[in-house]
Amino acid sequence: MANHPPRPGSFVPQQNVGVLDSPEEVLSTMTREGKRRWLYPTPSHGKFTRRRRIVAWALILVYLLLPVIPVNGQPAVLLDFIHREFALFGIIFYPTDTLLLMFALILVILTVVFGTALLGRVWCGWACPQTVYLEFVYRPVERLIEGREHVRKRRDEGPWTWDKIWRKTLKISIYLVISLVLAHTFVAYFVGWDHLLAWMTDPPTTHWGFFVMMAFTTALVMFDFTYFREQMCTITCPYARMQSVLLDPDSLIVSYDPNRGEPRAKRSKKKIEMERQGLIPALGDCIDCGACVRTCPTGIDIRDGLQMECIACTQCIDACDAIMDRIEKPRGLIRYTSENALAGKPTRILRPRTVLYSALLLVLGALFVMALTSRGAYDINVGRSVGAPYTILPDERIANRLRFRVRNQTNHPSAFSIEAVAPAGVELRVVGVTPVTLEPGEMKRVETWVIVPPEDFTAGSVDGVFRLNFDDGFSTDATFRLLGPSE
Numbered sequence: 001m002a003n004h005p006p007r008p009g010s011f012v013p014q015q016n017v018g019v020l021d022s023p024e025e026v027l028s029t030m031t032r033e034g035k036r037r038w039l040y041p042t043p044s045h046g047k048f049t050r051r052r053r054i055v056a057w058a059l060i061l062v063y064l065l066l067p068v069i070p071v072n073g074q075p076a077v078l079l080d081f082i083h084r085e086f087a088l089f090g091i092i093f094y095p096t097d098t099l100l101l102m103f104a105l106i107l108v109i110l111t112v113v114f115g116t117a118l119l120g121r122v123w124c125g126w127a128c129p130q131t132v133y134l135e136f137v138y139r140p141v142e143r144l145i146e147g148r149e150h151v152r153k154r155r156d157e158g159p160w161t162w163d164k165i166w167r168k169t170l171k172i173s174i175y176l177v178i179s180l181v182l183a184h185t186f187v188a189y190f191v192g193w194d195h196l197l198a199w200m201t202d203p204p205t206t207h208w209g210f211f212v213m214m215a216f217t218t219a220l221v222m223f224d225f226t227y228f229r230e231q232m233c234t235i236t237c238p239y240a241r242m243q244s245v246l247l248d249p250d251s252l253i254v255s256y257d258p259n260r261g262e263p264r265a266k267r268s269k270k271k272i273e274m275e276r277q278g279l280i281p282a283l284g285d286c287i288d289c290g291a292c293v294r295t296c297p298t299g300i301d302i303r304d305g306l307q308m309e310c311i312a313c314t315q316c317i318d319a320c321d322a323i324m325d326r327i328e329k330p331r332g333l334i335r336y337t338s339e340n341a342l343a344g345k346p347t348r349i350l351r352p353r354t355v356l357y358s359a360l361l362l363v364l365g366a367l368f369v370m371a372l373t374s375r376g377a378y379d380i381n382v383g384r385s386v387g388a389p390y391t392i393l394p395d396e397r398i399a400n401r402l403r404f405r406v407r408n409q410t411n412h413p414s415a416f417s418i419e420a421v422a423p424a425g426v427e428l429r430v431v432g433v434t435p436v437t438l439e440p441g442e443m444k445r446v447e448t449w450v451i452v453p454p455e456d457f458t459a460g461s462v463d464g465v466f467r468l469n470f471d472d473g474f475s476t477d478a479t480f481r482l483l484g485p486s487e
């Protein structure tokens with residue numbers, strides 16, 4: 001009976017703890033000499049793979065379109081760190097929206113934590129771009145050009161022949177084209193599609209920085225999907241490392257059912273029939289065919305229990321279901337389940353951590369909506385310009401130089417003018433042209449001189465009130481303390 005011990009770092013369910021008999025076991029993608037073990041996972045063809053393929057192509061479309069399709073005049077998703085502007089489905093966040101951004105970030109983290117507690121690594125197996133592109137774009141191209149797994153393995157281990165050279169060259173060329181598309185899409189999320197288009201159509205010498213950045217991003221994408229592959233999930237990804245704290249015995253996992261499968265043994269269909277007729281002692285349903293291991297894109301054996309390397313891709317479910325059909329046993333020896341269900345206990349959806357997470361999500365979601373809706377259409381700031389606090393004019397009036405900083409947070413162009421309404425006798429002179437025009441999201445600074453008669457000051461100061469009138473009918477007052485002589 002083959003028995004695969006859990007690997008170091010594996011999250012081992014209770015029933016499998018006893019099988020740890022080789023402390024020297026290494027990562028699934030590494031040989032005992034510490035070299036890379038190249039994986040050749042065989043594709044599965046069951047219902048989960050079909051569903052994942054549909055989801056994957058829908059997501060690829062979404063990933064490609066999100067930085068391109070406009071919502072309220074901005075890309076659906078824009079994370080412009082250079083200009084500190086962020087757009088999410090029509091909501092624009094500015095550097096001044098620190099509170100909103102903080103709420104948004106906490107909400108995202110909490111959603112991931114909550115989702116993992118309930119659904120396990122559903123994100124990894126179904127929606128992570130790493131899995132989606134590797135399993136449904138790069139690997140199919142590889143299979144198409146280089147053939148099936150055993151053929152590829154034999155060719156890779158053999159000498160460099162013309163057949164090997166042209167197939168590898170063609171594959172790398174197609175990978176390069178796909179990687180270029182991915183790199184451009186990725187960069188579009190951070191700079192905006194309009195900038196990207198302009199940079200792409202100009203000669204490289206005009207935008208050397210962009211050219212270098214794109215070459216570097218393309219090289220990274222190529223390295224990941226051509227060489228690094230599953231190691232991104234098993235070695236690099238921090239989310240994978242947090243599974244042991246995010247999952248609990250009620251979380252949804254892909255698991256082998258040892259109660260049904262053990263004791264496992266290789267045997268013929270004839271022997272299974274004899275077991276069914278009670279002619280020989282019945283063994284477990286697992287016939288130790290290894291189909292679940294051969295299909296695993298991270299190279300693990302699901303029968304060793306829940307492991308950090310398992311991305312819950314469901315390929316082993318489909319592979320095992322096909323075997324169960326063949327030996328006329330019920331499907332589901334490997335299935336979506338929970339550790340509690342495997343132990344014969346009920347799976348609880350409502351449990352302290354899920355109740356706490358959902359309560360926190362509700363509270364933070366409400367705070368986010370409140371902060372969002374209380375945010376004004378225009379962000380207005382008044383400050384003193386650099387230089388002397390005030391100037392005494394020849395006619396003895398006092399001049400304060402103020403700077404108005406106004407950002408248009410609406411999704412339409414706007415124009416505004418400023419008037420001074422207090423104290424009595426105040427005069428406002430704007431440096432530059434008024435009304436001041438603002439594109440959606442644009443911020444402008446307006447320099448002004450505020451001139452006040454000396455008798456308006458009490459103990460060296462007086463509150464000035466300024467009215468900003470926008471062409472969309474919005475009007476608001478801003479107050480700023482003006483300084484003057486104290487005598």
Ligand code: SF4
Binds near residue numbers: 264290
């Ligand atoms: S595919 Fe199913 S029957 Fe075959 S080794 Fe895996 S668990 Fe056992």
Ligand code: SF4
Binds near residue numbers: 292315317
């Ligand atoms: S063990 Fe199964 S679900 Fe987990 S990564 Fe391997 S094939 Fe996918």
